[in-house]
Amino acid sequence: MAIAAVRLNQLVETKARILDAAREAVALSGWKDAQIALIASRAGVATGSVYRYFDSKADLYAQVLALVSEREVAVVAAIVEAEGSASQCLVDAIYTFAVRAMRGRRLAYALIAEPCDPEIDAARLKYRAALADQIARLVRRGIANGEFVEIDANVAASCVAGAFMEALVGPLAPEAAPDSDAARTIAQAIAGLSARMLFRHATPELTPVSRVSA
Amino acid sequence: MAIAAVRLNQLVETKARILDAAREAVALSGWKDAQIALIASRAGVATGSVYRYFDSKADLYAQVLALVSEREVAVVAAIVEAEGSASQCLVDAIYTFAVRAMRGRRLAYALIAEPCDPEIDAARLKYRAALADQIARLVRRGIANGEFVEIDANVAASCVAGAFMEALVGPLAPEAAPDSDAARTIAQAIAGLSARMLFRHATPELTPVSRVSA
DNA sequence: TGCCATAGTGAACCTTAATTCATGAACACA
């Protein structure tokens, strides 16, 4: 049993190493480096070994995407759950998401907008949906307590999610200059605008609070 | 000369037939039918003939995308140029865009959201940018005359464009039920929400006016 | 009618990676 556990650990580690190598490759130069042979060599294993851990290329990258996305969704979820007005939470969630994206620009760009194979793209849709789900919860809360206009929460959530994601595409694109001051300004603008969509009353400008973590 | 003209016509017609076949194939079942051999047979020409008219598969589909997109961008541009308050024009532009998309659901889905080859996806970005440009013009007008909050017009335009496009993805998806009443309702909600982002003053509900044409 | 330029043909060819699999190495266990 103890021995079996050691072996198991090895397996888990190797799998993690492959996932990591794949994530790094994407973070470094996008989907064009998303090739099994390359990732295998970066992970220090043979090409064929990748297939001991993943069913297919699509499976591998779906897992990479899930790994990274789940963290982002969790960050947003935590802010959604936090205390405070729905308006403030919404602004904070978007601002935080945007700031985090700007930090890991290249990877964020790949996850959000970079052209990629259809199979990966399909996995991306799930991530967007999960994010929209979190926003929808917040929208419901805001509607319930009268802060937000009464509107279909799912439609509203996709509008909000679409707004800030699309606005991020430009600043995240590899050809854009990575200026972290400008990044905060843009993030602030995006958060303010996206949230305004829902406010019932003309709201005093909310200052976004960064809840960047991890 | 007259003869050369006749021949030229043939060429133009054949090219149009190929473009048409490609568009139809996509409108019918999305990018999975975007295969040269299939499109050629639908157009009634041999596979090789496609290459007399287009440099490559990517070129062909980029032209298909441009063909369809330019019409949509033109429709939006016309509304942007129209008389009336910037707020009303914005609502109308979005509503009209949404209604038109709902009509040609399958094609719209393919153009906006369906996973596809990276090369096609890249062409899609241009379309989005062109649409955002039109919105940006309207945003500037609204800012100039005090209707809209003062904000970077390009950021605002991408927020707006992102909002209504993302909100359309769900309703356009092939698995969604195509109910044209519901479609109008959703389009209205999307237009209202997307536009509210910019309004400086709490605005009385604007009723979107369909300016669907052609 | 014979000729030429141009458009059309579609089977064969390529390219590019993903995927497989026969073989070898490592290791727990008796």
Place this chain on the structure above:
DNA sequence: TGTGTTCATGAATTAAGGTTCACTATGGCA
């Protein structure tokens, strides 16, 4: 140390379409 099981290897195979090209068909023209 012998043995069986599992994991690792990476060259060879496959697959799927895009692309090419040697050949044919067409139609205007003298």
